[in-house]
Amino acid sequence: MGKTLLGISASPRKNGNSELFIKDILKRMGEGWELRMVRLPELDIRPCKACYHCLFDQMRCPQEDDFLATLTLLAEADAYVVAAPVYLLSANGSLKGFLDRGLQFYGFVDRLWAKPGVGVAIAGIDGMEGSGKRDVESFVKLSMGDLRGSAVVYGALPGEVLLSEANGEIAERLARALLDPAMRLKPEGPVCPLCGGDTFRFLPEGRAKCMLCSGSGHWKDENGSLEFQIDPGDHPLFLDRGSVDRHLEWLRGMKGRFLERRQELKAVVKPYLGMGTLLEGQNKMSKK
Numbered sequence: 141m142g143k144t145l146l147g148i149s150a151s152p153r154k155n156g157n158s159e160l161f162i163k164d165i166l167k168r169m170g171e172g173w174e175l176r177m178v179r180l181p182e183l184d185i186r187p188c189k190a191c192y193h194c195l196f197d198q199m200r201c202p203q204e205d206d207f208l209a210t211l212t213l214l215a216e217a218d219a220y221v222v223a224a225p226v227y228l229l230s231a232n233g234s235l236k237g238f239l240d241r242g243l244q245f246y247g248f249v250d251r252l253w254a255k256p257g258v259g260v261a262i263a264g265i266d267g268m269e270g271s272g273k274r275d276v277e278s279f280v281k282l283s284m285g286d287l288r289g290s291a292v293v294y295g296a297l298p299g300e301v302l303l304s305e306a307n308g309e310i311a312e313r314l315a316r317a318l319l320d321p322a323m324r325l326k327p328e329g330p331v332c333p334l335c336g337g338d339t340f341r342f343l344p345e346g347r348a349k350c351m352l353c354s355g356s357g358h359w360k361d362e363n364g365s366l367e368f369q370i371d372p373g374d375h376p377l378f379l380d381r382g383s384v385d386r387h388l389e390w391l392r393g394m395k396g397r398f399l400e401r402r403q404e405l406k407a408v409v410k411p412y413l414g415m416g417t418l419l420e421g422q423n424k425m426s427k428k
């Protein structure tokens with residue numbers, strides 16, 4: 141039986157670079173793979189309402205939109221490619237919109253954990269990818285996949301991404317990485333020893349924080365190349381299966397912590413209620 145590759149495109153352009161690049165990866169994966177594609181901006185994916193229903197009982201969101209069907213496609217897939225165009229120095233917002241609903245991943249952990257995935261950020265201007273690469277990596281990691289590689293590819297006009305030989309080589313390497321864990325791509329520069337991320341925030345006193353796993357620690361200069369010592373901290377989200385389960389338990393505990401502190405919180409909030417003018421839907425201004 142054939143295998144399924146899920147292509148998750150975060151581009152509003154039909155047949156734009158994101159989905160063409162996904163298809164190029166598929167083409168290079170050889171026989172036996174069927175492509176299913178979702179275009180996130182076309183789907184009805186509503187904002188998370190922070191009700192936390194998805195962490196309890198049936199572990200499902202009460203909102204009836206396209207999120208669950210899309211997540212089910214992801215759970216059924218054998219591998220996935222996430223491709224997002226860079227908009228204003230980060231991945232298109234449809235990617236984050238989907239990810240914001242991601243507490244529901246916990247209800248699917250058995251079918252999501254360690255699924256092979258790769259991420260591609262498509263930038264129209266060489267060097268202007270901003271956080272795009274980290275954004276697609278974050279999507280694969282937080283959806284509990286085995287991030288086999290990620291890349292920034294350049295191409296502005298629809299289809300342009302297919303014209304460059306360098307992009308073809310990247311597609312080839314990502315295809316191989318999806319097929320074989322031994323072929324996973326490793327960033328060329330220094331990486332976080334915990335999660336393999338290569339985006340960091342530098343802090344005072346030689347400290348640094350990995351922007352993919354949020355672990356923090358120190359960096360040192362080893363003969364001209366940076367080395368990071370990073371500690372996972374108290375909330376590792378995806379480093380191993382046990383950390384996923386522990387974080388879920390901690391999140392569930394939030395309900396009890398809220399109930400315990402409810403009166404204290406109510407009192408502190410009270411003076412702020414009714415302050416300012418809230419802009420409501422359909423451009424109506426109303427005093428609250």
Ligand SMILES: Cc1cc2nc3c(=O)[nH]c(=O)nc-3n(C[C@H](O)[C@H](O)[C@H](O)COP(=O)(O)O)c2cc1C
Nearest residue numbers: 151156157158225226227228229263264265268295
């Ligand atoms: C609103 C908007 C903002 C953009 N911002 C950036 C940017 O910050 N950096 C960049 O390299 N390209 C930027 N681009 C170019 C797109 O990333 C590029 O055209 C890409 O190929 C689009 O991929 P798609 O065909 O899959 O939609 C922007 C495009 C649009 C429409």
